[in-house]
Amino acid sequence: MTDSPKKSASSLCERQALAQPCPIRDVLDRIGDQWSLLVLDALAPGRRRFNEMLREIGDVSRQMLSRTLKQLEQDGFITRTAYPEVPPRVEYALTDLGRSFQAPMGALVAWADEHHRAIVEARQRYLAGAGG
Amino acid sequence: MTDSPKKSASSLCERQALAQPCPIRDVLDRIGDQWSLLVLDALAPGRRRFNEMLREIGDVSRQMLSRTLKQLEQDGFITRTAYPEVPPRVEYALTDLGRSFQAPMGALVAWADEHHRAIVEARQRYLAGAGG
DNA sequence: TCCCATGGTCCAGTTTTTAGACCTTTGGCA
């Protein structure tokens, strides 16, 4: 085939040909990183403080948690409320937008839960057959 | 520290306290990287060759595409078929497992599409208010 | 008085990702 340009339209953008990035690529850049989903999930039950999330997630570094929270706040998924106390208290909570994201995230989690076994098995098969 | 165990049960794992990682963390580690979702999506319409995907995704490096494909194959999302031709031809395609993943991914994409505007607005609000 | 806790930031060292050269083999073209 001669590199026909008729790449059957995919749901995600084929490329950000235009300066304007496509919605999905744009969103994926945020929630597709290592921590965003975990953070969003940690906030699902309710508001949380910084160190609380740090402990809860467990393997996220302060810097990444800080950065992730900042980005999620920037994109309107969460709110940040700082109380002028000593020691300082800062609480993070989901916005309506953030809560609305729980539906697709839930679908993802459910899928993962349901198919985890199949994945583990595939992995073992692969290692048995190709990797040793 | 007493490490109180009363962290309100979240849908994602709180921590991989046990050697056995929780399903979701495990799955997220794979599809939560920079490229997996894009690759999976590129394969949604049908089988694809390596360089084809490289061009289609556009901003993925050869190495990362190669690595991502290998991992997705390892986890049973896709198959790799090499034809003994010259120049070599290798085709990648979704497995049943991979196809089953399109549902939750679709939910994610739909959400992104629907809420992209809100996100962009939130971002602008944030910049206007806090960043300059 | 000293230390801890809070929410971050900063720094240095490590890991991951990138861009680009390179590999192998055969066909097309001059």
Added chain:
DNA sequence: TGCCAAAGGTCTAAAAACTGGACCATGGGA
């Protein structure tokens, strides 16, 4: 006959991202 292109990767060096831990300011408790 000689040279380049194409395919699907791999390798390397440099850039970027991430990590762990120190550090900041402040007030309460030991």
